Amino acid sequence: MKDIKKQFPIFQNRQLIYLDSAATSQKPVMVLDAVRAYYESYNANIHRGLYPIAEQATKKVEEVRQKVAKFINARRPEEIIFTKSATEAVNLVMYTWGRENIDQGDIVVTTIMEHHSNFVPWQQLAKEKGAKFHVLDMDENSQISILNFQANINFKKTKIIAITYISNMLGTINPLKELIATVRKENPEIVVIVDAAQAVPHKPVDVQALDCDFLVFSGHKMLAETGIGVLYAKKELLEAMPPFLYGGDMIREVAIEKTTFAGLPNKFEAGTINIAGIVSLGAAIDFLNAIGMDRIQEHEKTLTKYCMEALQNVDGITVFGPRDLLARSGVVSFTIDGIHPHDAAQILGDMNICVRSGHHCTMPLHTRLGVPASTRASFYIYNDEQDIDAFISGIKKVKKIFQSK
């Protein structure tokens, strides 16, 4: 992993200590080149163009779809729908599957550690339909456990469970495979939607092994451009769902009296989709595969361990999330006694140490933890131990500024 940093042009700025990859990742030159090559040599709209560059662009999009399918081990490429973001993917499911299948008296289950994007859509749907919105708490290890599922979910009345694979604030890796197996055993009719925005960039993800119904993630957190997201869904579900957006590309035939819709995946890809974004996602997957997702996960685990141990030696730091490193991804959120997270992040920022402070789009979780905000450092393939050393000495400086008088 040593020379990886060199492949990211932004790190030509040697002062930059970037520890905010849970918000967005930096981009390697390979991804930037792929986008540039698309615009410079085969920029054309996809589908129906009967000239070489349009055919090339169409072919490229379908190649990337296959690449994405293989990356998360989907059965078929048409189970991959390109969206503009993970958020849009959740909303797509809510507006199509959700509105058709949730009725008054049903239960919609989510968890306390969800990002707002996998929380608010379900809360609003429940409100609209008169369904019960049930928010599962986490256990003492900051995880959603099987026991928690068994004891607290009304499996008979629950229609959908929306759960994150990895918490963007706690770093918790939920035992999804076991959780979903529990759901299947109790009631195979329940649909499970997984927010994998913090998982797909950082660990191997296998949708067939998980047996989830829907899974969403975004490109920009995994080295690709902003504006490209992915919805994975089981084919049977997608076929039964009504379209999300109407318009070009998603139709088979349009007459004044009626419209028939295209098959998968086009039914869910109205309008010109983000072709450059898709190209960038393809290049990003190639880049990640060349390193290997297992190695990436291992690298981040090493950094997380290094960071947690270093933080333990600084007084007045409270770290959130699981103590058990096996249940933890490369996200470390914390507070410093007597220092507001905004002040900490600002002083670190003035030193070019990029961390994030605030509620990280998890306000219910912060309320549950009893803090208004936290500071978060998050790691990716290009980070190294020197970055963490700089971060720790930055924290010490923050404390010094607030202690000096």
Add this chain to the structure above:
Amino acid sequence: MDNYLYREEILDHYKDPHNFGKPHTFDISSMQYNPFCGDEIELFVSTEDDTVRDIHFKGKGCAISLAAASMLTDFAKGKKKTALTKFSQHDMLDLLEIELSETRKKCALLGWAVLQDCLK
């Protein structure tokens, strides 16, 4: 230390805020909350004719929002209400004598917004 944003006066006000706490008597009070960082400031104002006779605040938040509220209460005490309604956002930022990014201006202006609300 060399971080000008957190210069000594700001840190002093943060650690030992002036006019802090809810007084027994007051004429007007108002509270505002910034959901993005959880900061909240509540002001308690006692008036006599057109003058702010006394002013206290309580709240929680970052160094910038608390120091700004503390400095604002010092400034407002004894001033005419009419003069204070003309005290602009710009004036408030000048009072702090620090350069703030757009995001942090919200912190600095929380107390100011509460005061303007009290003077309405």
